[in-house]
Amino acid sequence: MSGEEAPEAPAQQQQTEQEKQPDEPPAAASDAPQEPASSPAEEEVFSCRALVLTGYGGYDKVKLQVKTRSKPQLQAGEVLVRVKACGLNFAELLARQGLYELLPSPPVTMGMEGSGVIEAVGEDVKNRKVGDRVIVLSRSGLWQDVVLVPADQTFVMPESMSFEEGAALPVNYLTAYMMLFEMANIRPGKSVLIHMAAGGVGVAATQLCQTVPDVTVFGTASAAKHETIVQGGVTHPIDYRTKDYVEEVRKISPMGVDVVLDPLGGSDTQKGYGLLKPMGTLIVFGAANCVTGQKKNLLAMAKTWYNQLSISTQKLMQANKAICGFHLGYISDDQLIVRTMATLLELYNQGKIKPRIDSSYHFEEVGDAMKRMHERLNIGKVILLPEPKKEEEKPKSSPEAEDKADKTEARVSEEKKEEGNTQEVKAEGD
Amino acid sequence: MSGEEAPEAPAQQQQTEQEKQPDEPPAAASDAPQEPASSPAEEEVFSCRALVLTGYGGYDKVKLQVKTRSKPQLQAGEVLVRVKACGLNFAELLARQGLYELLPSPPVTMGMEGSGVIEAVGEDVKNRKVGDRVIVLSRSGLWQDVVLVPADQTFVMPESMSFEEGAALPVNYLTAYMMLFEMANIRPGKSVLIHMAAGGVGVAATQLCQTVPDVTVFGTASAAKHETIVQGGVTHPIDYRTKDYVEEVRKISPMGVDVVLDPLGGSDTQKGYGLLKPMGTLIVFGAANCVTGQKKNLLAMAKTWYNQLSISTQKLMQANKAICGFHLGYISDDQLIVRTMATLLELYNQGKIKPRIDSSYHFEEVGDAMKRMHERLNIGKVILLPEPKKEEEKPKSSPEAEDKADKTEARVSEEKKEEGNTQEVKAEGD
Numbered sequence: 140m141s142g143e144e145a146p147e148a149p150a151q152q153q154q155t156e157q158e159k160q161p162d163e164p165p166a167a168a169s170d171a172p173q174e175p176a177s178s179p180a181e182e183e184v185f186s187c188r189a190l191v192l193t194g195y196g197g198y199d200k201v202k203l204q205v206k207t208r209s210k211p212q213l214q215a216g217e218v219l220v221r222v223k224a225c226g227l228n229f230a231e232l233l234a235r236q237g238l239y240e241l242l243p244s245p246p247v248t249m250g251m252e253g254s255g256v257i258e259a260v261g262e263d264v265k266n267r268k269v270g271d272r273v274i275v276l277s278r279s280g281l282w283q284d285v286v287l288v289p290a291d292q293t294f295v296m297p298e299s300m301s302f303e304e305g306a307a308l309p310v311n312y313l314t315a316y317m318m319l320f321e322m323a324n325i326r327p328g329k330s331v332l333i334h335m336a337a338g339g340v341g342v343a344a345t346q347l348c349q350t351v352p353d354v355t356v357f358g359t360a361s362a363a364k365h366e367t368i369v370q371g372g373v374t375h376p377i378d379y380r381t382k383d384y385v386e387e388v389r390k391i392s393p394m395g396v397d398v399v400l401d402p403l404g405g406s407d408t409q410k411g412y413g414l415l416k417p418m419g420t421l422i423v424f425g426a427a428n429c430v431t432g433q434k435k436n437l438l439a440m441a442k443t444w445y446n447q448l449s450i451s452t453q454k455l456m457q458a459n460k461a462i463c464g465f466h467l468g469y470i471s472d473d474q475l476i477v478r479t480m481a482t483l484l485e486l487y488n489q490g491k492i493k494p495r496i497d498s499s500y501h502f503e504e505v506g507d508a509m510k511r512m513h514e515r516l517n518i519g520k521v522i523l524l525p526e527p528k529k530e531e532e533k534p535k536s537s538p539e540a541e542d543k544a545d546k547t548e549a550r551v552s553e554e555k556k557e558e559g560n561t562q563e564v565k566a567e568g569d
Numbered sequence: 570m571s572g573e574e575a576p577e578a579p580a581q582q583q584q585t586e587q588e589k590q591p592d593e594p595p596a597a598a599s600d601a602p603q604e605p606a607s608s609p610a611e612e613e614v615f616s617c618r619a620l621v622l623t624g625y626g627g628y629d630k631v632k633l634q635v636k637t638r639s640k641p642q643l644q645a646g647e648v649l650v651r652v653k654a655c656g657l658n659f660a661e662l663l664a665r666q667g668l669y670e671l672l673p674s675p676p677v678t679m680g681m682e683g684s685g686v687i688e689a690v691g692e693d694v695k696n697r698k699v700g701d702r703v704i705v706l707s708r709s710g711l712w713q714d715v716v717l718v719p720a721d722q723t724f725v726m727p728e729s730m731s732f733e734e735g736a737a738l739p740v741n742y743l744t745a746y747m748m749l750f751e752m753a754n755i756r757p758g759k760s761v762l763i764h765m766a767a768g769g770v771g772v773a774a775t776q777l778c779q780t781v782p783d784v785t786v787f788g789t790a791s792a793a794k795h796e797t798i799v800q801g802g803v804t805h806p807i808d809y810r811t812k813d814y815v816e817e818v819r820k821i822s823p824m825g826v827d828v829v830l831d832p833l834g835g836s837d838t839q840k841g842y843g844l845l846k847p848m849g850t851l852i853v854f855g856a857a858n859c860v861t862g863q864k865k866n867l868l869a870m871a872k873t874w875y876n877q878l879s880i881s882t883q884k885l886m887q888a889n890k891a892i893c894g895f896h897l898g899y900i901s902d903d904q905l906i907v908r909t910m911a912t913l914l915e916l917y918n919q920g921k922i923k924p925r926i927d928s929s930y931h932f933e934e935v936g937d938a939m940k941r942m943h944e945r946l947n948i949g950k951v952i953l954l955p956e957p958k959k960e961e962e963k964p965k966s967s968p969e970a971e972d973k974a975d976k977t978e979a980r981v982s983e984e985k986k987e988e989g990n991t992q993e994v995k996a997e998g999d
Contacts, residue, residue, distance in 0.1 A: 464885025
């Protein structure tokens with residue numbers, strides 16, 4: 140986010156650099172060799188809770204580590220943020236399986252988005268002050284209760300925005316906005332197919348489509364979520380589990396659609412391409428089809444890879460179609476991010492967009508949070524809360540999420556037994 | 570243009586159906602089996618001049634045929650147009666070499682665009698009348714002095730528009746407009762690389778870029794054309810014959826460009842893709858690199874084909890780039906054409922676009938016209954005139970084109986000797 144080269148992850152660097160766990164491997168230290176170690180005299184002992192990916196695999200590879208470290212030293216241009224809420228993204232499910240190339244090798248603190256309150260500002264920080272409520276964006280390292288980040292990676296939150304909403308906004312809405320308005324050029328009268336319409340990007344894209352008159356939204360989701368996504372703006376919900384979505388779209392619009400947003404990859408990309416009207420645009424922005432079970436599935440990956448669309452320009456010409464790839468993590472244009480965030484916050488203030496929070500989990504419950512997303516139980520965003528979980532507190536969830544509470548709770552208990560007490564400091568680098 | 574299926578070419582059908590040349594092969598007759606032959610009693614003998622592709626190969630395969638035929642019978646919804654000027658397109662150079670799959674097999678009358686005056690209207694034609702000056706658009710068959718076309722393939726010309734301008738407008742400006750505004754979403758502050766910036770589409774695209782504030786245009790053309798294209802709106806002219814255009818663009822804009830319009834294909838498509846900024850769009854709309862000599866060059870074709878860009882969606886995601894194909898001939902959405910033509914005629918009336926006529930050639934000189942385009946001597950549009958050439962009349966050309974008059978004239982004379990008198994009726998189907 141901070142230059143043409145892929146930037147380092149400041150929050151995570153800082154943490155690994157200064158952490159005092161004697162048995163912690165020197166992870167990612169090589170990412171920040173320039174940073175001078177603070178002298179022992181200046182140090183002030185300080186406790187920090189972080190969700191660390193300790194190796195690739197199942198849910199148990201993400202561990203809550205409570206670390207004692209020296210008090211973070213602010214560099215010029217940085218701010219210290221007390222984190223109140225973090226967003227969980229599909230990228231983190233991929234990353235846990237070793238399928239997300241932008242995350243440094245484990246052990247590494249995960250987390251690309253969050254919200255909180257500024258507790259300290261470094262030199263040369265002019266437009267942020269202590270007490271500001273901000274959204275924070277980074278490539279990784281934000282799943283901590285305290286982070287150090289460049290001030291220009293923070294965005295002041297509207298007063299009416301909750302911390303959960305702030306943490307839910309950046310990745311999903313930047314992705315949806317840039318796809319719809321920068322790449323696909325969505326305009327009145329157009330039609331859009333949104334896969335996983337009840338997911339974070341799906342909800343964001345559906346809301347953003349409502350800001351343009353007369354846009355038809357086809358949205359796939361399991362039947363139980365249809366009522367909610369229709370309320371959110373989906374014109375034609377399609378139950379992809381029981382029906383062939385290509386046939387369903389064709390029944391309503393024989394010519395197909397103008398835009399397909401494809402987070403799935405593989406054979407779904409080919410189907411999406413086939414569904415495009417002439418002058419239509421397919422945007423591939425994920426490979427969710429790679430993720431099947433809890434651990435890396437080589438067969439699913441191979442299948443997704445094998446079915447990946449690769450088309451000649453000759454064929455594109457004959458079809459008058461466009462294929463785009465989008466990945467927020469590879470956007471190196473800071474100004475584009477800043478401009479788009481300003482637009483999104485303005486849309487929020489106008490009441491045109493509002494992140495939908497599916498559920499909030501404390502750091503201790505990160506496995507349950509991931510499982511909820513993995514099993515596509517969420518409608519909207521899954522949030523992680525750094526604040527320690529109180530005894531007997533249930534996961535906070537929206538009324539819709541409560542419908543499935545029984546099922547989820549059962550799964551949570553099983554998981555607990557397997558995982559043991561994640562509040563203990565664990566530093567094994569498996 | 571007239572439905573979801575590729576429509577027949579009405580002008581050409583009519584001609585072949587009713588032509589009375591005894592030695593003419595029954596070309597394209599199978600295209601119009603439904604059309605009843607008019608009874609001998611109704612017939613009125615009528616002479617027609619047409620440029621017919623008689624087989625695939627060099628310039629001499631396009632022959633002027635003066636045919637005696639029955640008077641055309643108007644069907645409901647059709648109009649009879651006395652053609653005053655026709656446009657020559659790169660597609661016709663490809664077609665002559667057998668490289669344009671949308672043209673019916675020879676013998677076939679070529680021509681996709683023209684302008685003229687309505688001489689008769691069929692039943693149910695409400696919004697056109699005798700005497701209307703119109704632009705005509707079709708897939709083929711318009712290089713004739715009289716054509717029968719559906720009224721909805723005609724567009725009334727602004728009063729101030731010349732027939733040459735009318736014939737120069739549709740294919741080039743529809744192509745440029747739809748690429749820039751439907752596919753590429755060009756907006757203030759963007760940059761565009763236009764190859765063959767002095768060609769028909771190049772000039773149109775450059776003018777259309779001027780309708781958006783603060784768009785930077787990089788345009789490739791040989792040095793002799795730079796002054797003209799800069800006057801037309803190119804910000805940075807690049808002589809692709811003596812310099813590496815990729816390096817030249819990078820010198821001025823190290824990050825590259827937002828949009829590349831690529832009529833070349835092959836390795837130039839790969840270079841264009843490399844030049845895109847993140848969130849940039851490459852639009853391939855031709856394969857001019859296939860055309861080298863006068864006849865089909867299998868090596869050039871193989872090279873263009875081999876170097877054709879074919880990219881995985883994974884790579885597109887990592888690059889945040891879009892690849893589009895555009896081909897006006899495959900656009901089956903009539904309403905899109907009609908809407909875009911209305912926009913273009915409005916822009917003409919506002920003085921924002923004006924087709925640049927490079928030169929006009931009589932039908933007898935079609936070989937010279939094609940050669941001029943093939944050798945990239947034109948700046949703007951090459952026009953064909955159905956009206957017979959008077960003795961000793963030179964090709965009409967713009968002042969800029971006159972600069973190269975000596976060179977062109979020399980070539981014209983050589984060609985004449987090889988071709989003989991094309992005014993004679995030739996019907997050999999070689």
